[in-house]
Amino acid sequence: MAGERSDISIVSLNVDDNQGTAAKYEVLSIPTLILFKDGEEAKRIVGALPKRRLEAELEPALTA
Numbered sequence: 001m002a003g004e005r006s007d008i009s010i011v012s013l014n015v016d017d018n019q020g021t022a023a024k025y026e027v028l029s030i031p032t033l034i035l036f037k038d039g040e041e042a043k044r045i046v047g048a049l050p051k052r053r054l055e056a057e058l059e060p061a062l063t064a
Contacts, residue, residue, distance in 0.1 A: 001055065007062065035061055 002010040015022040015030065025034060025041075035043040035058060043061040045054065 001051070037061065037064075 002008055013021060015027055027034075029046050031046075031048055033043075033045040033054075034041055035045075042064070043058060045057055049057065
């Protein structure tokens, strides 16, 4: 998705290597996607989703 959109950046975090950061953001399950907008959490998705469903879940938060 990041290659298709210029308005987002996607990063990954290895929770085993970054346990403090995972705890700070209360990541309890893998995968967890957290969308930040203006430095604040705008949307959280826990679990794997197909690309189209993921896009549909994120779009309202991206356009708000």
